[in-house]
Amino acid sequence: MINIGVIGCGKISLVRHIPEYSTNPNVELVAYYDLNNERSEAFSDHYGGKSYSSWQSMLEDSSIDAVSVCTPNWTHAEITIAALESGKHVLCEKPMAMNLAECESMVAAAERSGKFLMIGQNQRLAKAHVRARELIERGLIGDIITFDTKFGHNGPEKWSVDPGSNTWFFDKEMAGIGAMADLGIHKTDLIHYLTGQTIVEVTAKLDTLNKKSSDDKFIELDDNAFCIYKLSGGALGTMHASWTFNGQEDNSTIIYGTTGIMKIYTDSDYTIEIHRSDGEKEYYVTDRIQTNDDQTKSGIIDLFIKSIVNNEPPSISGQEVLKSMRAVFGAIESSERGCTVFLDQK
Ligand SMILES: NC(=O)c1ccc[n+]([C@@H]2O[C@H](COP(=O)([O-])OP(=O)(O)OC[C@H]3O[C@@H](n4cnc5c(N)ncnc54)[C@H](O)[C@@H]3O)[C@@H](O)[C@H]2O)c1
Missing domain, CATH: 3.30.360.10 (Dihydrodipicolinate Reductase; domain 2)
Structure with missing residues (x-):
């Protein structure tokens, strides 16, 4: 099973990431974080797993294999780079980041860590x-x-x-x-x-x-x-x-x-x-x-999980979306x- 954490529990998590993870047979939803704790707790109550008090503490958990970054744009680069450096694969929502330097740093972090970076270009x-x-x-x-x-x-x-x-x-x-x-x-x-x-x-x-x-x-x-x-x-x-x-x-x-x-x-x-x-x-x-x-099924989650299961880089990689x-x-x-x-x- 691939253990998944979701960072940012707003609308795109609610209508896409969480429902599509929850129906993927290779996934266990184990971790959630949102600035608004009620939202992450609502997900853990409904789907199981733990609600964290910060994304940093979630990333310290080595049992989590991959995370979705579903927070507002200004946080994408920082959270994505930290997640890759903590050894997790990342599916980051679009737009990838706020400027080209941030986007390039995200791609470089994926290359350094050997983990996959996929962007939500559904x-x-x-x-x-x-x-x-x-x-x-x-x-x-x-x-x-x-x-x-x-x-x-x-x-x-x-x-x-x-x-x-x-x-x-x-x-x-x-x-x-x-x-x-x-x-x-x-x-x-x-x-x-x-x-x-x-x-x-x-x-x-x-x-x-x-x-x-x-x-x-x-x-x-x-x-x-x-x-x-x-x-x-x-x-x-x-x-x-x-x-x-x-x-x-x-x-x-x-x-x-x-x-x-x-x-x-x-x-x-x-x-x-x-x-x-x-x-x-x-x-x-x-x-x-x-x-x-x-909101019909986007397929973005299945593709992310498939690339992890098969250990094949995702076609919608950070490098490609750059x-x-x-x-x-x-x-x-x-x-x-x-x-x-x-x-x-x-
Ligand atoms: N692929 C798509 O078609 C698509 C569609 C909509 C949104 N998005 C992207 O998804 C991301 C989230 O958008 P949304 O529609 O879910 O927005 P939203 O406003 O519905 O939800 C944002 C959530 O993030 C939380 N949040 C804010 N700052 C945070 C932080 N620092 N750490 C943790 N949580 C934080 C908020 O409390 C809120 O629950 C954005 O980057 C957006 O562009 C992609």
Whole structure:
């Protein structure tokens, strides 16, 4: 059995990590910590295991094999590095960390410790995305010319276990980045996954257009981010992340290739739709993607546990996600400086 500790017992633990660990046959949930002890105690009462008074004391327990880091963004690097150094595998939630130096330190700690570092980029596991990547690889729409991907909902202040406009998601010190890192990292990383290419240039505009904190002032973080990405294989496309889609959540991606167009999560009946240049159309039904209001199984926990059981590095490793984080930080720099940022990566 793999003994698991969960650090941060808020919404993502409640709807994803804990339920998915609890149904994995190779897992024993043994440890929980949250600043709010009632939350960690509620988990230990319900699922068994112990509630700790600090994450440091949890990490001293050598019987724990791996931990999920589900705390606000500003704590990810410190807790992840300490957990790796204490000999535990880590599944850290996205966004990986607050700046590139922190992300690189996390990857270095994984390499030093020989333990696995996986990042919670669950969009790579959505069945339509897995299928879409296979179809693209098989050449169904030819070579990719352009793309357009979006992730928008009505904001994290309705999602968090501590809801309202005082949420940590709106606090620059705790979140670091707004919609760009909360939602934009998912679609930035998805473009790497779907195309097999790497983002090498970013031109972006991040802005705060609507979200206010409880003092009625605009939050200090972006609530919308528009990026133009140039990929290593030559494709060019857009990514829009938004906390102001005040209706239905949008999780769509459209890829325009030399012989066809692929639409993913644009239609309520079909999860993938292909319109080919010869007039043929193909439709696929796979799954519904997780939305804030409808959490389906993400598969991220099963993948983390599988990599530990088989002693194989996780495909969604810290090293892999570092490329996507470089694009996120590149977008912030581009927006601040008003120029295109060239990324030193292949
Ligand atoms: N993969 C995804 O799609 C996805 C979705 C939502 C959230 N997340 C990420 O998960 C992380 C947690 O977000 P959430 O939605 O659960 O937020 P939340 O506000 O619902 O919960 C955060 C929890 O962390 C606790 N906490 C705060 N500081 C802490 C500390 N220093 N040590 C221990 N506990 C602490 C709070 O008491 C709260 O229970 C964030 O990094 C977020 O970006 C990922």
